[in-house]
Amino acid sequence: MNRTTPIVVIAEDSRVQGKVLQQRLIAAGYDAHVGINGELALELAQKLKPDIVVSDIEMPKMNGYELCNAIKQSEELKRCPVILLSTLNDAEDIIKGLAAGADNYITKPYDIKFLIARIEDLRSNPIQDVDLESSSTIPVTLGGQVYEVRSGRQQTLNLLVSVFENAVEKNKELHRSNEYLILAKEKLSAWNTQLESLNSQLNELNSRMKRDLQAAARMQQSLLPNEPIEIPEVAIAWDYTPCEELAGDFLNYAKLDENTLGLYVVDVCGHGAASALLAVAIGRVLSTVVSATSLLVRLDPFTGKRVVTPPTTVVGELNKRFPMESQGGLHFTILYGVLDLRTKLFRYACAGHPQPVHLPKGQKAVFASGEGLAVGWVDDVEFDEFTLQLATGDRLLLYSDGVPEAMDASLEQLTNQRMLDELDASREKTLGDQVIHVREIVNEWCKPKGPLDDVSILLVEIQ
Numbered sequence: 243m244n245r246t247t248p249i250v251v252i253a254e255d256s257r258v259q260g261k262v263l264q265q266r267l268i269a270a271g272y273d274a275h276v277g278i279n280g281e282l283a284l285e286l287a288q289k290l291k292p293d294i295v296v297s298d299i300e301m302p303k304m305n306g307y308e309l310c311n312a313i314k315q316s317e318e319l320k321r322c323p324v325i326l327l328s329t330l331n332d333a334e335d336i337i338k339g340l341a342a343g344a345d346n347y348i349t350k351p352y353d354i355k356f357l358i359a360r361i362e363d364l365r366s367n368p369i370q371d372v373d374l375e376s377s378s379t380i381p382v383t384l385g386g387q388v389y390e391v392r393s394g395r396q397q398t399l400n401l402l403v404s405v406f407e408n409a410v411e412k413n414k415e416l417h418r419s420n421e422y423l424i425l426a427k428e429k430l431s432a433w434n435t436q437l438e439s440l441n442s443q444l445n446e447l448n449s450r451m452k453r454d455l456q457a458a459a460r461m462q463q464s465l466l467p468n469e470p471i472e473i474p475e476v477a478i479a480w481d482y483t484p485c486e487e488l489a490g491d492f493l494n495y496a497k498l499d500e501n502t503l504g505l506y507v508v509d510v511c512g513h514g515a516a517s518a519l520l521a522v523a524i525g526r527v528l529s530t531v532v533s534a535t536s537l538l539v540r541l542d543p544f545t546g547k548r549v550v551t552p553p554t555t556v557v558g559e560l561n562k563r564f565p566m567e568s569q570g571g572l573h574f575t576i577l578y579g580v581l582d583l584r585t586k587l588f589r590y591a592c593a594g595h596p597q598p599v600h601l602p603k604g605q606k607a608v609f610a611s612g613e614g615l616a617v618g619w620v621d622d623v624e625f626d627e628f629t630l631q632l633a634t635g636d637r638l639l640l641y642s643d644g645v646p647e648a649m650d651a652s653l654e655q656l657t658n659q660r661m662l663d664e665l666d667a668s669r670e671k672t673l674g675d676q677v678i679h680v681r682e683i684v685n686e687w688c689k690p691k692g693p694l695d696d697v698s699i700l701l702v703e704i705q
Contacts, residue, residue, distance in 0.1 A: 247273045248365065249290050253283035253297035253309055258615060263296070266354045272361075280304025284312055287319055294361050295324045299335075307342040314343035323364040327352070465492040465525040473503065475583040476702050479673040481681045483644075483697040490517035490574070491642050491696035496530040498539050498580065499548045504530065506578040507640045507698050509595065520564070520572050527563065528556075528578075553578050553591040554627045557617065561593070561625075566618035573618035577640055586632040586704055591625045593617045596643050599665065603635030607665040609658070637673070638702045639665065641680075644695035648684045656687050673703050 250272045254260035260276040267274040275290060277283030280297070281304045287295055295313060299306035310324045323345040328335050339347060346360055466482055478495055490510030498504045508524055510517040529536045532548065537556045539548045556578055566573045577598060579590025590598065594616030597609045611628045632638060648656040661680075668679040677699050684697055 247271065248294070248361075249292040250274045250361070251283055251286045251290060251292040251295045252276045253280055253295065253301060253306065255279055255298065255301040258613060259298075262615075262620065263354075267358075270354075270358055280306065280309035280312075284309055287313060287322065288316070291318065292322060293365055295322055296327065296357070296361075297324060298327050307338050307344075310339070310342040310344050321368065323368075325357070325360060325364070465494065465521060467494055471495070471497060473497065473583070475586075475705055476503065476581070477673050477705060478703075479677040479701045481677050481697070481699045483681060483684075483693065485644070485693050485696050486513045490521055491644070491698045492521050492525060493640070493698045493700045494525075494528070495700065495702075498530060498550045501583050502550050503581040503583060504538055504550075504578070505581065505640060505700060505702065506576060507595065507642055507700055508574055508576045509642045509644075509696070509698070510574040511572055513696075516570060516572060520569055520574065524560070524564065524574065524576075527560070550580060552627065553580060553589055554625045557591040557593045557614075557625045558623075561617050561621075561623060564618050565621065569618060573616045575616045575643075577612065579640075581632075581702070586634075586636075588630040588632055588638060590628055590630070592628065593625060594619075596641060596646065598630070599639040599641075599662065600630060600632075601637035601639065601665060601669060603633065607639075607662045607669075609662075632704050634704050636704050637669075637676075640698075640700040640702075642696060642698040644693060644697040645680065645684055645699065647695065648687050648693055648697070650687050651690065656684065673701055677701050 248271075250267055252260055252263055252267075252274060254263065254276060255278055257278060260278065264274040264276050275286050275292075277286050279301050283295070283297065284304065286292075295309070297306040297309050301309075304312070306326050306328075310326065313319045313322055313324055320343075324343070325346040325348055326339055326342075326344045327348055327350055328339075336347070345364055348357055348360060467480060471478070480493060480495075482491065482493060484491065490512055491508065493507040495503060495505045506528065508521065508528075510521045510524070527535050527537050530538055532539055532541050537559050538551055540551065541547070542549050557576060560576065564574070573594075575594035577590060577592050577595040579588050579598075581588045588598075590612070591614070592598075592612030593614045595612070597612035599607050600610045601607045610630045614625050615623055630638070646656055646658045646661045650656075664680060664683050665676070668676045671679060680699055681697065684693060688694070
């Protein structure tokens, strides 16, 4: 059957990574389809009879090796080339790929142009019938385990050549890195002399910099809630603990109109002045004051009333205004939502930020839905809107990753599960006391050095 558009089936359990790869292949002229696990990808392959399958290895229900094996055992699909995406950390990866009949390996992370070149190579050199018929089983022992390798000569050659190409590319990267190190060493030697002469000047500037940092810290403090807002429908408590004088986290809440409460937590990557300046710029456009730059509300030109901007529109506009390339490589995550004070429905968008936690009255704490790319990573990405119906007595927690990813002296993380357990254990405390409890748990966990990341906690209870 002649097809003008080649079909690619993608097996990827990460919805975000699968969607990004699908969009890039479609832009390159392919008809790409995504299965979020091996079983669904196999069903797509059986239905679409694709020109090629690109599969991640680690997936639930059916992993990449199992999917590849199933394709190669199928009379209808056995001629379909399979590319496995792997880190190639172990020789066992290659043997497993051979045993499954894989045609090609690509090392993560990969360049999309490199992947497309591999796809076209395999399409231009289809698997021959004689190669399929001549394939025989060869037992291979590795690490005390015997693998039955059934790949034909062409498939084996394709796969081993792809492994060699990956190795050559990595070797080139090492050579480039070594050249950069040599140049850096020469520059460091020259700079050392310059630094000695500049040292006295830096000492003179130190006191002035200290004053500037204090002023910047006061400016950043303005991004946090200034005064408690009396809202009969909800109670709110929060805590913000920066790990350095200038940080990248901030949070806030405000009434956007008579019936809507806006809430958000922002986490700018990194710390220091650059992250703090970006945080201030973000805070300005998240103002509740109607202006030409504010994203949260606008005035209806016909009625003169305030109109609340939907969460996905807010996050999408942030993604347009703050691309990573124009922010010196900095990006940020945000969870922004609006709570309808009449219906208690919470609508929100999640851009690379930890999912909110729902604490239903009388029940255990659970994670609400939420995923998406961080702001500034990809142009024109569409963000999903999520909803959570709250009820009287329920609590809602928004937070930064400084809580579950807090590390102890042995660099072990607090983890999401411990965070949920501590929320359940402190559920009977008052709202303010529960926030204090979570903060103290993080501080205790991070002893003796204290948290290495900013900690933001925003807790809401429906009255």
